[in-house]
Structures are given as structure tokens and as C-alpha cells.
Amino acid sequence: MPGSGQIRQLKRRIKSVRSTQKITRAMEMIAASRILKAQARVRSARPYAEQIHEVIKGLAVSNEVRQHPLLQQREVQRVAVLVNTSDRGLAGAYNANILKVAERTLREEEAAGRHVDLYVIGKKGAGYFAYRGRQAHRIWQGISDTPAIEDATEIAEEVMARYTETELDRAWLVYTDFKSSLTQRPTRMELLPVKPTEFEGGSELPTAEFIFEPDQAELLDLLIPRYVEAKVFHGLLESAASEHASRQRAMKSATDNAKEVASNLSRIMNQARQEQITTEISEIVGGAEALNE
Amino acid sequence: MTDATMPLEVVSAEGHVLSAEITELYARGVEGEIGILPGHQPAVVALDVGAVRAVLVDGSDQRIAVHRGVLFVGDDGRCIVLADIAELASDIDLARAKRQQRILEERLANSSDASLLASLKKQQLRVDLGEG
Numbered sequence: 333m334p335g336s337g338q339i340r341q342l343k344r345r346i347k348s349v350r351s352t353q354k355i356t357r358a359m360e361m362i363a364a365s366r367i368l369k370a371q372a373r374v375r376s377a378r379p380y381a382e383q384i385h386e387v388i389k390g391l392a393v394s395n396e397v398r399q400h401p402l403l404q405q406r407e408v409q410r411v412a413v414l415v416n417t418s419d420r421g422l423a424g425a426y427n428a429n430i431l432k433v434a435e436r437t438l439r440e441e442e443a444a445g446r447h448v449d450l451y452v453i454g455k456k457g458a459g460y461f462a463y464r465g466r467q468a469h470r471i472w473q474g475i476s477d478t479p480a481i482e483d484a485t486e487i488a489e490e491v492m493a494r495y496t497e498t499e500l501d502r503a504w505l506v507y508t509d510f511k512s513s514l515t516q517r518p519t520r521m522e523l524l525p526v527k528p529t530e531f532e533g534g535s536e537l538p539t540a541e542f543i544f545e546p547d548q549a550e551l552l553d554l555l556i557p558r559y560v561e562a563k564v565f566h567g568l569l570e571s572a573a574s575e576h577a578s579r580q581r582a583m584k585s586a587t588d589n590a591k592e593v594a595s596n597l598s599r600i601m602n603q604a605r606q607e608q609i610t611t612e613i614s615e616i617v618g619g620a621e622a623l624n625e
Numbered sequence: 626m627t628d629a630t631m632p633l634e635v636v637s638a639e640g641h642v643l644s645a646e647i648t649e650l651y652a653r654g655v656e657g658e659i660g661i662l663p664g665h666q667p668a669v670v671a672l673d674v675g676a677v678r679a680v681l682v683d684g685s686d687q688r689i690a691v692h693r694g695v696l697f698v699g700d701d702g703r704c705i706v707l708a709d710i711a712e713l714a715s716d717i718d719l720a721r722a723k724r725q726q727r728i729l730e731e732r733l734a735n736s737s738d739a740s741l742l743a744s745l746k747k748q749q750l751r752v753d754l755g756e757g
Contacts (some may be wrong), residue, residue, distance in 0.1 A: 376640030383636055383707050387669065387697055481638040481709055541700060543668035545656050554671050555695065558709065565638055 340599040346594055353590035359422065363576045367513055369572035370478075370573035374510065377569055379523075381562040384529075387553050391548050392531035399558035401496045402556050403526050408501040410447045412469070412491055413437055416507040416524070416571040417457030418476050423575055426508065426516075427456040430571075433518040434506045449500065451491070453568070469563065479572055481582050484565035490560030492557055505569035508574035513579075523563060526556065629663035630682055633704045635689055637711035643689065649680040650704055651695055659696070667700040674746050676714075676754055677706055688714040690754045692747055712751070719755035722748050 415434040417427050434457070441448050449469040452458045454476040461468055470490065475483040495502045503524040509517045544551060633650060635643040650661040653675035661668075672694040679687045694708030726748040733741050 369635065377638060379641060380636045380638045380707060383705060384695075387707070408679070484638075485709065486686070515676055541667050543670070544660070545654050545659070545668065545670040548669075549669055551669055558693070558695075558707075561709070563637060576705075 339601055339608065342597055343605065346597045346601065349590050349594045351599065353441050353587055353594065356376075356583045356586040358544055360587055362579055363580035363583060366576040367573060367580060370569065370576050371510070373478075374566070374569045374573055377562070377565060378551070380393065381465050381566060382557070384559050384562060388552065388559055389531050389533065391552050391555070392528075393452060398528050400526075400552060400556055402492060402524060402560065405525050405526055406498065406501045408444075408446055410449065410500050410502075411441045412449045412451055412494070412503040412524075413441070414503065414567075415453065415457045416476065416489065416505070416567060417452065417460070418571075418575045419455040419473060420477070421456060422582060423579040426578035427454075428462070430506060430508050430518045431457060431460050433520055437506060437520055444619035449494075451487070453606055470572060473603045476568065476572060476575065479565065479568035481561070481565055482611040484568055488557070488561040488564040491524065492560060500524070505564065506566050507571045510570045510573040510577065513577045517573045518576055521563070521567070523560065526560065630667075631661075631663045631702045631704055633679055633706070635677075635706045635708070635711050638709050641712060642711045643679075645679065645687065646682045647679045647687075647704070649681060650677070650696075651679075652677045652691070652706070654696070659736075661696075661698060661704060662700060665698055665702070668696070668698045670696040670698075672696055672706070672708070674750060676750065677711075688754055690714065690717065690750050692750075704708065710747075712754075714754040717751050717755040719752065722751035722755055726752055 375576055413434060415430065417430055421427070438450070450461060450466060451472075452461060452468045452471050453472045455473050458468060458471045458473065472483065472487065491500065491503050495503065502522065504520050505523040506518070506520045509519040511517055630646045630648050631650075633643065633645050633647045634641075648663065652659055652661075652670070653673045654670045655673050659668075659670055672691055674692050675690075677689045677691050677694075679689070681687055685697055689706070690710075690712045691706060691708045691711040694711065697705040697707065697732075699705070726745065729741060729745040729748060733745060
């Protein structure tokens with residue numbers, strides 16, 4: 333019978349769609365629980381950055397922060413672009429969106445005749461640029477899922493060292509800003525040079541009262557890199573939260589799609605089965621009639 | 626000064642570590658040991674890799690491993706320890722720290738990398754504090 337083969341095929345497809353649905357549903361739920369964790373990490377990292385900023389502002393009032401090597405504005409010839417992508421896929425348009433912003437930054441800088449050094453965080457970004465034949469200056473993998481402060485420090489130190497040696501004149505940090513679980517915005521932030529305006533408006537720490545150990549200038553030398561590290565860390569954490577949010581959404585729509593496909597397929601299968609039954613009955617009836625005659 | 630206290634906040638890059646009312650605070654600054662009692666002159670002190678010891682109001686000790694930190698004493702008497710990494714002695718995984726220390730020591734046997742040396746120093750501090 334032609335019908336039964338078709339039915340068997342449909343059954344197999346329904347089964348496979350359903351098992352895919354189970355996987356995507358599981359991934360969706362895992363991502364959902366990890367968003368909360370990642371969000372909590374973003375929140376708990378905030379006080380540190382704020383406090384450091386406050387102390388620097390207090391020190392900056394009476395000190396010439398402009399002298400600090402990380403605040404030196406130079407004519408821009410070499411630019412570092414740090415791109416924050418994920419290690420794993422199945423996160424919807426997360427990587428595509430961030431890479432679009434990165435690509436735009438690269439184009440802009442290169443159109444202005446500047447040399448760009450690419451720093452890539454995440455396997456997906458590394459793959460993207462390798463495929464397009466663009467050599468990355470350095471690649472970090474395995475940190476974008478749950479970034480630790482050590483990772484941020486390593487990244488920041490590499491860029492800051494090259495900036496201080498005047499091998500770089502500007503650094504962009506391209507990351508995804510986590511607005512809410514529904515909106516994440518690919519963003520780029522000028523990491524270096526640090527703008528002197530960022531440290532304005534502090535209330536001065538009265539020098540006569542305060543003990544500074546070591547002196548104020550040296551303290552600033554210690555704190556400004558911490559501030560840059562905190563910024564990188566913030567970018568990493570925001571990106572991680574965004575990645576989980578994107579994955580959750582992508583997996584949710586995959587689950588919904590699977591549900592729809594499965595229900596369409598079972599409708600077709602039922603129809604085929606009914607047709608088969610109808611054909612069988614009419615054959616039997618036809619056969620019986622033929623015997624009667 | 627028996628009943629004088631001051632608030633202490635320990636904030637690491639990863640999050641809030643400790644917030645307590647204390648009576649004494651000892652830390653190792655880059656220029657030497659420093660002790661803070663309530664009513665101390667305002668100060669900003671860069672901290673070395675080392676232990677910060679705080680005496681809580683109930684007289685118990687709280688020890689915190691601090692890597693690359695700053696101690697801020699405000700003119701209102703509050704103390705803030707800001708550090709890349711800050712761990713309470715009770716949160717340190719001693720077995721893990723010892724393991725890491727061994728690995729680093731083995732690697733240092735064949736090379737003398739400055740960053741390895743710094744990591745070893747960190748782990749040593751962890752082990753010291755973990756053992757109490």
C-alpha cells in the first residue's frame with residue numbers, strides 16, 4: 333500500500349522534531365537560569381567600579397591626572413579593537429549583531445587611514461575573522477561564558493601596556509550592553525585614552541588631613557589601571573548576560589517552531605491515515621460487491 | 626576607647642565581600658604595616674598582596690586575603706577596602722589553593738616568570754590564611 337510508507341516516514345519525522353524540541357527546551361531553561369546569575373554578577377561588580385571612580389575623582393582634583401600615560405591623547409595612528417563574542421553558538425543573532433558593530437568600527441578606522449589591531453574574545457568572533465582572512469592580534473577563548481576578574485585584568489593589561497609604550501593610540505571595546513532580558517544593544521566604548529572629564533566633579537580629598545601612602549601621584553598610577561580593568565570586566569559581564577538572554581530567546585522560538593512543525597506533521601499524518609482507511613474500506617466494499625454479483 | 630567602632634566595607638571586583646562594624650583593622654600597605662583604630666586620620670593606602678585583619682565588635686577576628694587593593698579611610702571614619710580580589714579566610718578552598726601552589730612551584734622550578742611568581746605569592750597567601 334502506498335499510504336503506509338508515507339505514514340511511517342511522517343512518524344519518524346515527528347519523533348525527530350519532538351526530540352529536537354526537548355533539547356531546545358532544556359537549553360532555553362538553562363539559559364534562563366543563567367541570565368539571572370549573570371545579571372547578579374553585573375550588579376555585584378558595580379560597587380567596586382563606583383568606589384574606585386570616587387577615589388580617583390577625589391585624588392584627581394588636586395592632581396594633574398592629564399599627565400598619566402593612559403590619559404595621553406595622541407594623534408591616532410594605531411587603534412586596538414576588542415571584540416567580545418561568545419564561545420558557543422545557538423544564541424540567535426547575538427554574535428552577528430556584535431560583529432556588525434565591530435566590522436563598522438574596523439571600516440571607519442581603516443577608512444581614516446589608521447592601522448587596526450584586532451583583539452578577539454570568544455571562539456565565534458575568532459572564527460568569523462579567520463574566515464575573512466583578518467589576522468587577530470590576540471585571541472582569548474573560554475572566558476566569555478563566565479568571565480573572571482583575572483581574565484579582565486589580563487586583557488586590560490595587554491592593551492594598557494601597549495598603549496603606554498605608544499604602540500597604540502586608541503582602544504575600542506565592542507561589547508553587548510544588557511538592557512533587559514528583551515533588549516541587548518551592541519555597543520562600542522572608547523576604552524583608551526581615558527578621558528580626563530571622567531574624573532571631573534569629585535569633591536577634593538583635603539590634602540592636609542589625608543595620609544597618602546604612597547603619594548597621590550603614585551596612588552593614581554595604581555588606581556587608573558584598576559579603573560580600566562573594571563571597565564573591561566563590566567563589558568565582559570554585560571556581554572555574558574546578553575549572550576544568555578539571546579540564547580534563551582533563540583531557544584524559545586526554536587521550541588515554539590518545533591511545536592508547530594510537529595503539530596503540522598501530525599495533521600498530515602492523520603489525514604494520510606484516514607485516507608488509507610478509506611481506501612481499504614472502499615476496496616473491501618468493492619470486493620464484496622464484486623462477489624455478490 | 627572601648628566602645629568606639631567604625632564601619633568596614635570590603636569590596637572586590639567580583640562583588641561585595643564583607644560589611645561589618647569593627648574596632649581594629651590591620652593591613653599590609655606597600656610601604657609597611659598599618660593599623661587603623663576608630664578616629665584614625667583619613668587616609669588612602671595602597672595595599673600589598675597580603676592579609677587584612679579586622680577585629681569585629683564581638684572581639685572575633687576576620688581575616689581577608691587581598692590582592693592588589695587600596696584601603697580608604699574616610700573623614701567620617703568609614704573604612705573601605707577595594708581590591709581586585711578579596712576573599713574571607715573562611716571562604717578559601719584550602720585544598721585547591723595547595724594544589725595550585727604545587728603546580729605553580731613545579732612550573733617555577735624550570736622558569737622564573739614574574740607573573741608566575743606573583744601567582745605563587747597569591748596562592749601562598751591563600752594557603753596561609755586557609756590554615757588560619
